[in-house]
Amino acid sequence: MTIVRADQPMGLKQLFDETGSSTYTYLLWDTETKDCVLVDPVDVKVDRDLKEVEELGLNLIYGINTHAHADHITGTHLLKQQVPTMKSIISAASQAKADLTVANGDRIVFGNRSLVVKSTPGHTEGCVSFVADDESFVLTGDALLIQGCGRTDFQGGSAEHLYQSVHSQLFSLPKSTIVYPAHDYKSRTQSSIGAELESNPRLGGGKTQDDFVEIMAGLDLAYPKKIDVAVPANMRCGVPDVE
Numbered sequence: 001m002t003i004v005r006a007d008q009p010m011g012l013k014q015l016f017d018e019t020g021s022s023t024y025t026y027l028l029w030d031t032e033t034k035d036c037v038l039v040d041p042v043d044v045k046v047d048r049d050l051k052e053v054e055e056l057g058l059n060l061i062y063g064i065n066t067h068a069h070a071d072h073i074t075g076t077h078l079l080k081q082q083v084p085t086m087k088s089i090i091s092a093a094s095q096a097k098a099d100l101t102v103a104n105g106d107r108i109v110f111g112n113r114s115l116v117v118k119s120t121p122g123h124t125e126g127c128v129s130f131v132a133d134d135e136s137f138v139l140t141g142d143a144l145l146i147q148g149c150g151r152t153d154f155q156g157g158s159a160e161h162l163y164q165s166v167h168s169q170l171f172s173l174p175k176s177t178i179v180y181p182a183h184d185y186k187s188r189t190q191s192s193i194g195a196e197l198e199s200n201p202r203l204g205g206g207k208t209q210d211d212f213v214e215i216m217a218g219l220d221l222a223y224p225k226k227i228d229v230a231v232p233a234n235m236r237c238g239v240p241d242v243e
């Protein structure tokens with residue numbers, strides 16, 4: 001049986017990859033049982049992540065990815081080598097390999113705490129977001145970024161799907177829910193559903209789906225530098241190519 005301690009905050013540490021990807025990795029834990037998960041770990045930051053786990057006296061249960069990333073290799077493979085009991089998790093819709101796959105509505109339980117899986121495709125077909133058991137925060141991956149959103153021009157991306165995902169699955173959360181994205185390129189650390197609903201320049205402030213599709217079609221972004229290496233590796237849970 002899962003006893004949700006919604007009267008106490010979940011342990012949360014936001015960790016940043018300053019080496020190029022500007023990825024936020026999240027260490028979440030049950031403050032009573034010390035069971036923890038890492039969400040969106042980066043390969044070059046695995047030693048830092050494990051040091052955090054050790055210093056806080058935590059037991060690493062799951063290494064979770066919001067999607068098959070295009071800009072960096074996930075740390076889940078390296079984490080599994082160092083913590084063989086840890087299980088990797090990704091969405092079934094991503095079609096990537098992992099020990100466990102999840103779909104909309106599933107609950108990822110660690111100790112007496114949990115994350116609810118929300119299917120938020122559009123940046124990639126398999127993107128999911130994770131809502132804390134008490135709805136105090138949501139990890140949005142690359143679906144919803146602070147005053148922005150994930151691009152929709154590769155990996156089965158679709159501006160129409162992303163608009164629907166954000167409006168139906170994320171903007172329906174309480175306005176007070178804190179938004180923790182997988183990236184920020186301007187040193188911002190968090191937002192809220194209320195703030196994004198009101199002023200996200202792509203998706204908020206009453207922007208229609210047609211407005212959004214036009215905005216996304218005009219972005220003209222350079223492809224991530226590591227995309228050709230990162231996507232195939234991430235489809236294998238971060239296992240590098242073996243020639």
Ligand SMILES: N[C@@H](CCC(=O)N[C@@H](CSS)C(=O)NCC(=O)O)C(=O)O
Nearest residue numbers: 021070071142148149150151223224225
């Ligand atoms: N410069 C970076 C890649 C930047 C990028 O494309 N970011 C993605 C998220 S990682 S798949 C994105 O969706 N950006 C949206 C935006 O509006 O910038 C690199 O080369 O690694």
Ligand SMILES: [Fe+2]
Nearest residue numbers: 069070142150
């Ligand atoms: Fe991405």
